[in-house]
Amino acid sequence: MPKIAILSDIHANEPALKAVLRDVTKAKVSRVVCCGDTVGYGASSNACVSRLRALGGDCVMGNHDFYTNQLRRDRAALPANRDWRKNPVWAGVEDAARTLSEDNAAWLRELPRELAIPGGVLAHAALHHPEEWPYLRSLSDALPTLERLRTAAYGIGFFGHTHRQEWFCDPAADITPERINPTRVHLPEGVVCTVMVGSVGQPRDGDLRAAWTLWDSDTRVLEFRHTEYPALTAAHDIVAADLPVESALRLLDDDAARAFRRMIGA
Numbered sequence: 001m002p003k004i005a006i007l008s009d010i011h012a013n014e015p016a017l018k019a020v021l022r023d024v025t026k027a028k029v030s031r032v033v034c035c036g037d038t039v040g041y042g043a044s045s046n047a048c049v050s051r052l053r054a055l056g057g058d059c060v061m062g063n064h065d066f067y068t069n070q071l072r073r074d075r076a077a078l079p080a081n082r083d084w085r086k087n088p089v090w091a092g093v094e095d096a097a098r099t100l101s102e103d104n105a106a107w108l109r110e111l112p113r114e115l116a117i118p119g120g121v122l123a124h125a126a127l128h129h130p131e132e133w134p135y136l137r138s139l140s141d142a143l144p145t146l147e148r149l150r151t152a153a154y155g156i157g158f159f160g161h162t163h164r165q166e167w168f169c170d171p172a173a174d175i176t177p178e179r180i181n182p183t184r185v186h187l188p189e190g191v192v193c194t195v196m197v198g199s200v201g202q203p204r205d206g207d208l209r210a211a212w213t214l215w216d217s218d219t220r221v222l223e224f225r226h227t228e229y230p231a232l233t234a235a236h237d238i239v240a241a242d243l244p245v246e247s248a249l250r251l252l253d254d255d256a257a258r259a260f261r262r263m264i265g266a
Helices: 014-026 045-054 063-073 082-086 088-099 102-109 139-152 231-240 245-249 254-264
Strands: 004-007 031-034 114-117 120-123 156-159 165-169 178-181 184-186 193-197 210-216 221-227
Touching: 004 014, 014 045, 014 210, 014 221, 014 231, 031 114, 045 088, 045 102, 063 088, 063 102, 082 088, 088 245, 139 156, 139 165, 139 193, 193 210, 231 245, 231 254, 245 254
Parallel strands: 004 031, 120 156, 156 193
Antiparallel strands: 004 210, 114 120, 165 193, 178 184, 184 221, 210 221
């Protein structure tokens, strides 16, 4: 089976998505899939959904996607006071709900919670308590989902949500991943493992480049990838859309963030 590019947490960051898709093309993948949260935080929810749909639209629903669907059905889903405008989550969700085209909103509304791919399954946050969107930030967090992967014979679960790239393996298993180098891991047949694929649009693991993952189910090699992109462009887009400056600053290193604050007078 040819290579699969796994993206997640694009979060309406079109400059990052465009740069990643250029790298995906160079990697000669046969399929692009997404672990959800295409919208929110950033200023280009509609454009990012359109780009993802043009690639085939193989995507699962993330929590920001879910909140956007809720808000399009009922504006009362917003917090009662106007402080939501200062909240990066709710401000981004409101922007997505307001700016999505009808076709793109319908696509977002129909996304599944899970998607099988060769060698494993995709979901946004976890397989246990999916309605609560739990974070898999440690082995103890991942244990209930590892149990689901084991009993369902999925093997590997690919997830977003944490905005980090890492993996957790079943501690009771005889078969374990084999690290090839700092970015590549061999996941042998029979392994039970959760893989967090990183965030295209809002990485939070110390590397501010757009993060994504390459999976080859023939060789069973997983590769964590990073792509440079014009983060300042994305930051300007966020401020121009009257979204919280915090969402823009998260994209920048300390020096760039200080310069950006001076530039916008914040």
